[in-house]
Amino acid sequence: xRSPLPDYMTEVLEACSDEDDxxxxxxxxxxxxxxxxxxxxxxxxxxxxxxxxxxADVRFTIQSISKPFAYALALVDHGLDAVLEHVGxxxxxxxxNEISLDPSTNRPLNPMxxxxxxxxxxxLDADRVAAGFAAFAGRDLEVDEQVYAxxxxxxxxxxxxxYMLRNHGIIDADPHAxxxxxxxxxxxxxxxxxxxxxxxxxxxxGTHPVTGEQVVPRWVARQxxxxxxxxxxxxxxxxxxxxxxxxxxxxxSGGLIGxxxxxxxxxxxxxxxxRHGNSTRGVRIFERLSGDMGMHLMEVPPAAxxxxxxxxxxxxxxDGETESVYELQGSVDFVGMERLLVELEQEDEGAxxxxxxxxxxxxxRDVGRRMLLEGARRLVLDGHSVTFVDPxxxxxxxxxxxxxxxxxxxxxVMRERDSRP
Numbered sequence: 003x004r005s006p007l008p009d010y011m012t013e014v015l016e017a018c019s020d021e022d023d024x025x026x027x028x029x030x031x032x033x034x035x036x037x038x039x040x041x042x043x044x045x046x047x048x049x050x051x052x053x054x055x056x057x058a059d060v061r062f063t064i065q066s067i068s069k070p071f072a073y074a075l076a077l078v079d080h081g082l083d084a085v086l087e088h089v090g091x092x093x094x095x096x097x098x099n100e101i102s103l104d105p106s107t108n109r110p111l112n113p114m115x116x117x118x119x120x121x122x123x124x125x126l127d128a129d130r131v132a133a134g135f136a137a138f139a140g141r142d143l144e145v146d147e148q149v150y151a152x153x154x155x156x157x158x159x160x161x162x163x164x165y166m167l168r169n170h171g172i173i174d175a176d177p178h179a180x181x182x183x184x185x186x187x188x189x190x191x192x193x194x195x196x197x198x199x200x201x202x203x204x205x206x207x208g209t210h211p212v213t214g215e216q217v218v219p220r221w222v223a224r225q226x227x228x229x230x231x232x233x234x235x236x237x238x239x240x241x242x243x244x245x246x247x248x249x250x251x252x253x254x255s256g257g258l259i260g261x262x263x264x265x266x267x268x269x270x271x272x273x274x275x276x277r278h279g280n281s282t283r284g285v286r287i288f289e290r291l292s293g294d295m296g297m298h299l300m301e302v303p304p305a306a307x308x309x310x311x312x313x314x315x316x317x318x319x320x321d322g323e324t325e326s327v328y329e330l331q332g333s334v335d336f337v338g339m340e341r342l343l344v345e346l347e348q349e350d351e352g353a354x355x356x357x358x359x360x361x362x363x364x365x366x367r368d369v370g371r372r373m374l375l376e377g378a379r380r381l382v383l384d385g386h387s388v389t390f391v392d393p394x395x396x397x398x399x400x401x402x403x404x405x406x407x408x409x410x411x412x413x414x415v416m417r418e419r420d421s422r423p
Contacts, residue, residue, distance in 0.1 A: 005053075007045070007053050008053050008055050011043050011045065011053060011055045012055045012056070014043065014287055014290050014291065014294075015041055015042075015043055015055060015056050015287070017290060018283050018286040018287045018290060019041055019283065021282075021283075021286075022038065022272065022274050022282055022283050023274075023282060024274030024275045024276050024281070024282035024283075025274060025275060026038060026273055026274060026275070027254040027255065027273075027275060027279075029156060030149070030152055030153050030156055030254070031152045031155075031156070032146075032148055032149045032152035032153070033063075033149070033152075033153075033254065033255055033273075036062070036255065036256065036273040037273070038273050038274050040057045040060055040062075040256070040271055040272065040273055041056045041057055041271065041272050041283060042054065042055065042056035042057040042058045042060060042193075042194045042269075042270065042271040042272075043055055043056055043058075043194065043268070043269070043270050043271075043287060044058060044193075044194035044195045044197065044198035044268070044269045044270075045198055045266060045267070045268055046195075046198040046199045046201070046202035046211055046212075046266055046267045047202065047211065047265075047266040048202065048205070048206045048211050048264065048265070048266055049211060050211040050212040052195060052198065052199065052212075054193075054194055054195045054198070056194075056271075057271065058193060058194050058195060059193060060193060060271065061191045061192060061193050062191070062192065062193070062255045062256065062257060062271060062273075063146050063149045063188060063189050063190065063191060063192075063253075063255045064143075064187075064188060064189075064190045064191075064192045064197075064253060064255075064257065065188045065253030065254050065255045065257065066098065066114070066116075066119070066188065066251065066252065066253040066254060066279075067192075067197060067251050067252065067253040067257050067258075067259055068119075068135070068187050068188055068190065068253075069113060069114050069118075069119045069122070069251060070113075070114070070204070070226050070229070070230050070234065070251050071134065071135060071138050071200060071226075072113075072119065072122050072123055072126060072131065072134075072187060073085075073113040073114075073119075073122050073226055073229065074134075074204070074208075074218045074222050074223070074225075074226045075126055075130060075131070075134040075218070076113075076122045076125045076126060077218070077222045077225060077226070078218050078219065078222055079125065079126070079130070080125055082221075082225060085122070085125070087109075088109060088110075088121050088122075088124075088125065088172055088173075089109055089110045089111075089112065089113050089118040089121045089122060089172075090104055090107065090109050090110065090111050090112055090118075091112055091113075091228075091229050091232070091233070092104070092111045092112055092232075092233075093111070093112065093232050093233050093239055093240075094111040094112060094115050094233070094236075094237070095237055096111075096115070096236075096237060097236065097237060097278075097279070098114075098115050098116055098236045098237075098278075098279050099115075099116045099159050099160070099163075100115065100116075100117070101117070101159070101162055101163055101166060102117070103117065103166070103170060103172075108170045108171075108172070109121075109172060110167070110172070111233075112229060112232075112233040113229060113233075114229060114230070114233040114234050114236070114251065115233070115236065116159075116160060116163055117163050117166070117167065119184065120160060120163055120164055120167060120173070120180055120181065120184050121167055121172055121173060123180060123183055123184040123187060124167075124173040124174075124175050124180045127183075128183060128186070131183070131186075131187050134217075135187075135190060137210070137215060137217045138199075138200040138203050138210070138217055139192065139196045139199060139200055140196075140199055140210060140212050140213050141196070143190040143191060143192060143196070144190070144191055145186050145189045145190055145191070146189050146190075146191050147189075149189045150185055150186055150189035153185050153188065153189060154181070154182060154185045157181055157185060160181045160184065160185070161177060161178065161181050164177030164178075164180050164181050165177045188253075192257070193271075194257070194269040194270065194271050195269075196269075197257060197259050197267075197269035198259070198266075198267045198268060198269040199211065199212060199267065200259070200267065201259040201260060201261040201266075201267025201268060201269060202261070202266050202267030203217050203218075203223075203267070204218075204223045204226055204227055204230075204249075204261040204267070205223075205227070205261040205262055205263050205264065205265060205266055205267050206223075206264075206266075207220040207223050207224075207263075208220055208222060208223035211266075211267075227249040227261055227263060228249075230249035230250060230251055230261065231243060231249040231250075231299070234249060234250045234251040234252070235250055235251075235252060235278065235280055236252075236278050236279060236280070237278055238276075238278040238280060242280075242285070243299075245289055245292070246260070246285075246288045246289055246292045246297075246298065247292060247297070247298030247299045247300055247301070248260040248261070248262050248268075248288065248292060248297055248298070248299065249261050249262070249263075249299075250288070252279065252280040252281060252284070254275060254279055255273065256271050256272050256273030256274065256275065256281045256284065257269065257270070257271055257281070257284075258270045258271075258272075258280065258281045258284035258285070258287075258288065260288055260291075260297075262297050262299075263299075265297065268288070268291065270283075270284040270287045270288065271284070272284050272287075307331070307332055308331075308338070308341060309330050309331065309332060309333075309334065309338030309339065309341055309342045310328055310329065310330060310331075310341070310342055310345060312327075312328075312329040313326070313327065313328050313329070313345065314326075314327050324354055324355075325354065325355040325356075325357060326349060326354055326355070326356050326357065327357040327359060328342065328345070328346075328356070328357065328358050328359065329359045329361070329362060330342070330358065330359060330360055330362060330363050331362040331363060332362070332363065332364065332365075333363070333364065333365040333366075333367065333370070334360075334363055334365065334366040334367060334370035334371065334374060334396070335365075335367045335369065335370045336367070336369045336370065336373070338370065339369075339370045339373040339374060339377070340373075342374075342377070343373065343377050346377050346381065349381065349384070349386065351384045351385055352384075352385055352386070353385050353386065353387070354386050354387075355386070355387050355389065356378075356381050356386045356387070356388045356389070357388075357389045357390075357391060358374070358378070358388065358389070358390050358391070359390075359391040360390060360391060360392045360393075360394070360396050360397070361391060361392075361393055361394075363394075363396050365396075366396045366397060366398075371397060374397075375405065375407055376407075378390075378405070378407045379407035382407055387414075388407070388414070389414040389415075390405065390414065390415045392415055397415070399415050
């Protein structure tokens with residue numbers, strides 16, 4: 003069977019192709035020569051499956067879509083607190099190239115506007131940008147030298163921003179050198195497939211969906227997605243989030259990405275821009291995708307499935323001592339564990355064997371693991387013995403045969419389901 007997804011994506015392009023009332027980025031001569039009819043859409047899923055339709059082979063410069071990825075690299079290299087000393091996280095409500103700083107802190111308001119992006123770039127070097135972006139894309143990216151030269155020749159406003167930043171002590175480097183490096187960063191060549199995979203890496207908690215590489219830590223992906231949500235679409239961020247509801251970033255070459263946490267990355271190309279600097283047809287494409295596929299972050303999901311798949315108690319030896327077996331399923335997270343702890347509260351004090359079977363579990367979140375071990379500790383304090391059936395090592399105990407739950411005997415870990423006592 004041929005997947006219907008490419009046909010659906012082609013249908014979306016066709017439905018959004020008629021009206022295109024935007025303008026090319028004429029202030030950069032090379033971008034003013036772009037073919038306005040170009041139209042493409044790509045999707046990358048967390049398991050590495052990729053789809054692309056339309057002018058998917060056309061390469062174009064990444065421009066401001068580079069900003070969240072450079073921000074993520076700076077967070078990895080310097081940590082959140084150090085980066086926050088240089089650039090904030092508040093929406094600006096201003097144009098992307100506004101020459102302004104936060105009046106209370108003298109920092110750029112966020113890393114998605116030019117002042118913030120130039121600041122972020124000053125925290126990186128050329129080798130780090132090249133290697134980091136290659137890791138996000140899954141391949142080396144080259145610079146479009148013509149666009150780079152054209153953009154640098156018309157970068158007076160960015161130079162003014164850089165001098166303002168140095169005047170206020172935000173950057174220490176030579177403003178011309180920083181703008182030169184930032185312009186090269188924006189001139190990296192990508193196609194929509196590259197961008198979809200890069201977005202999917204952020205949506206996949208920093209793990210590249212194809213290579214499996216942990217490109218950035220989970221917390222960095224979360225921080226980057228949060229700033230994309232509130233600031234990625236410039237002074238149209240509010241309209242974007244209410245109608246589309248996906249963390250996103252646009253670029254003046256007509257690219258647009260969306261990263262939906264846990265679901266995948268999307269990328270569109272259409273060169274004409276609206277007054278905010280966002281692709282006009284790209285915005286319509288994402289509005290259609292969000293509406294059709296229910297991708298808005300604020301879409302209320304169905305109630306979570308219970309963590310407990312089954313619960314049974316039995317007296318196997320006829321000695322009056324019973325065993326309680328809890329078969330868990332799905333994701334061991336806060337919500338599921340809260341409900342399980344309510345069930346475990348009903349266990350009377352005594353010498354009962356409590357079996358927690360994780361064979362059906364596909365994920366153990368950190369908070370879920372801590373809650374599960376604390377529940378086991380309290381069961382031990384009540385006089386029970388606790389056994390985990392964990393054939394896939396979801397609790398990450400390695401070869402350990404026991405788990406120290408503190409204040410009493412250790413909980414046993416059984417690797418195979420049929421080894422359960």
